[in-house]
Amino acid sequence: MAADTEIMNLIHKRGDINLRVKWPNDIYYSDLMKLGGVLVNSTLMGETFYILIGCGFNVTNSNPTICINDLITEYNKQHRAGLKPLRADYLIARTVTVLEKLMDTFQDEGPNGILPLYYKYWVHSAQQVSLGSPEGPKVWIVGLDDSGFLLVHQENGKVMTVHPDGNSFDMLRNLIVPKQQ
Structure with missing residues (x-):
């Protein structure tokens, strides 16, 4: 890192x-x-x-x-x-x-x-992206968690961890596709 x-x-x-x-x-x-x-x-x-x-x-x-x-x-x-x-x-x-x-x-x-x-x-300071699809909920990238995974702040105030294994991060479209369980 x-x-x-x-x-x-x-x-x-x-x-x-x-x-x-x-x-x-x-x-x-x-x-x-x-x-x-x-x-x-x-x-x-x-x-x-x-x-x-x-x-x-x-x-x-x-x-x-x-x-x-x-x-x-x-x-x-x-x-x-x-x-x-x-x-x-x-x-x-x-x-x-x-x-x-x-x-x-x-x-x-x-x-x-x-x-x-x-x-x-890092390129992501205060970057806003969509979760799941371009029409998905907007989140703001706020940093990294203790394991190095991406932290995003949701509109409802919750903070969510986004893992790189199984995620797509498309910078050109400002899109994160979270890992499906």
Whole structure:
């Protein structure tokens, strides 16, 4: 969750490029195009907890949509800046270093140690979406629960947790389809 935001913080420092996190694990340019993502798989075997983390970033491939270096090039043109393109090897090395720091912070402070960084970049602040269908009830995204699931505030005042497994989150249509029991 926070590894992708810290990486975006690194990329963001290269200039005023609008990078955001789309829940639960995507990295976007604004709310328009996906540039990367993070996947985490965990297993508990006995008393040992194993975590496998994978992340990917579109650094140099302009097709089929856009890449990080395209954004840097465009920023340079618009602002007469001289930002250098990102190198994949640098991004990988920096990602591993930052991930280690984030894991230490999480172990020491729990979710509250990294959530402010996540919220700094997430695309959903105060976003209104429909539940179930475009005509469904409107809800407002308010944050994440203790397990990392999306919290939405309903018009009746109730707060509901929306799980990523079995949900559809269509940003273009502002639609969440909750998991059916």
